[in-house]
Amino acid sequence: MSVTPRAGQAPQAPAGLRVRYAGTSHPAAALGRGAAYELFSADPAPGFEPDRRPGARYPWHRYAHASEVAPLRDGGGPVVAARTSTGSTDPTDQPLTAPLNREVGWAEIHRLGQSPASADDPLLTAVRGSATIRRGTHMVKVLSAAQVAGFLRGWLPYGFCHREYDVAHLRTPADLALLRTDADAGRGVPDVGYLLRWRAIDPVDYVLPTGPEHRGLVTMPPQDRAGPPVLGTGFTPSGRHLVPEFVTRDFADLPLPANATLLAHTVDGDEVVLYTYQPEQRGWLRMAGPRWRHLLAALPGVAPDQEYVSTADAVRSTLLVGGYRGGEHEAVADPPGEFRVLAMTRAARYPVETLVRRARYASWRQTRCLVLREESGWLRLRLCRPDPDNVAALGAQCYERGVYEAWAPAVEVVDGGLLDQPYPI
Known part of the structure; x- marks a missing residue:
């Protein structure tokens, strides 16, 4: 042992x-x-x-x-x-597999995975299809210090992410740098690497950034994007590694499951758990002791000595809703098998009978968007299918790799209402 x-x-x-x-x-x-x-x-x-x-x-x-x-x-x-x-x-970890032979090895697979022109190659399609997500699969998103602070203030998982199984060997900040999505990605290697780790509630929430729906990201000009380019092959740009990448469907925020963690990786490759998410308390419990307080000091606007960070007042664009005895209640996911009513007391945490992810959609200038929040007659929108044309038409800004947002006058927006993504339970 x-x-x-x-x-x-x-x-x-x-x-x-x-x-x-x-x-x-x-x-x-x-x-x-x-x-x-x-x-x-x-x-x-x-x-x-x-x-x-x-x-x-x-x-x-x-x-x-x-x-x-x-x-x-x-x-x-x-x-x-x-x-x-x-x-x-x-058991939720499934490796990449490929029909290799004497003529086709991993070097050839890697070459195809780094070539946008090979996105539809049948061999690459087969390899890409073996990267499956199941309920409970551990997912990770590599973060900057500013992004960590954002999650402590109430952000939810969204955008580009990876299966932890595929990147578990990338332990140092230098190795993790290739997975960063923030605007400073590629501008030097920090002394510490940060990650968010959570468990997938359902595979329906994740898609590969391939095909016609994401071709706009592949053709996005360099001045309008952040982080490494999107190849359209379903793999992260890398000269050494073959890493499948995913995006949240419609670039939507996902509900944060119980016991999600914010992590730090040191230059030696050690993993430090900084915070763990407690849904009933709507906040993050600090786990890092005094030895690692300097890792928290690098987070902008975060008090390193704060034991508990509440996100109760955060505006959430996505809500997990469970049905119980004919009524609707905010729910908590603890995948792979536990979904319950959100309640402070243990006796009231009833298992839900139905479960949906609820988000608000809208259309602005013929572009489908997610509504993130509303303030004084203006709507904060995130583009579901960004491309060079709609980014220019909406004046959207790229805040991280693949994520484009803009403010729109509410009177110009066609409200699509609340849409539910059902989860089978």
């Missing part, structure tokens, strides 16, 4: 846990519920870096995805453990 190390201390390889990587056996520690491994070495090796953490038993370490290694026991025998075929202990 392995013991989870405290953040900032080098993890110790569990007794007998070794993995084979690039033909060599290494002691290792599992990460991300087995989706990735930290490998250790007594000698320098390609890709290994000095381990400068206190208490490190090995002077060199590196991170690798589960698909790149083969777990071994002491003596070279295969590990027998409660794992899925993905290497992960989580």
Whole structure:
């Protein structure tokens, strides 16, 4: 049995846990519920870096995805453990698969994934289709410090995101930089990487940024976009990694499930849980101790010593609504299997009988939008299908990769009303 190390201390390889990587056996520690491994070495090796953490038993370490290694026991025998075929202990984790042969290897798949002209290639379509999301799949969104502060003030998950299983081996701020969506992405590497991690309520909320619906993002001129370009292949631009990417359907805000977490990754690859979301209290509970208070000090407008950050007054454009005995109630999702009425007292947290995500839509200058909020006769709109033409027509601004918003006079907007996205339960 392995013991989870405290953040900032080098993890110790569990007794007998070794993995084979690039033909060599290494002691290792599992990460991300087995989706990735930290490998250790007594000698320098390609890709290994000095381990400068206190208490490190090995002077060199590196991170690798589960698909790149083969777990071994002491003596070279295969590990027998409660794992899925993905290497992960989580049954919602499903790996990328491809019909490889002597002529087509991962290098060719990667080349196709980085070429917009290959978006409709049948081979790439098959690989892309193997990146599935299920109810309860762990999702992540890499954030800037300003975006972390926004979520603490009440933002909800929206826009570009990834399955945690696909990026579990990207542990350092330098590695995570390629997944950033903010306007400062690509402008140097910060000393810390921030992430939001949550569990998918339902796969209907996520789509691949491919096909005609998202072609406008592919053709967006550089001056009108933030972050890396959208390739239209369903994969993040990268010279090394093949990472499937997703967007929330219509770029809508999604309800925040119970126990979502805001995380920080240090330059050594350690993961620190900063806050965890408590839906009944409508706020974030601080988890980082004094050792990591400096990670919170970098968040603009956030008091590092604040134990609890309330978002009760935040304006939410999306609401999770559950039906119970003929009435409608605000609901809480705790996927994969628990959906209940939002209530402070445990006795009143009844399991809901129906469940929907409710959002308000509108049309402005023949462009379908989400209504985020209304103030003094003006509506804050987010474009559902941004393209160069409607961005110019609406004067929309790009606030992060793929996300375009504008203020519109309410008298010019055709209100589409509240629309419900049902979730089967």
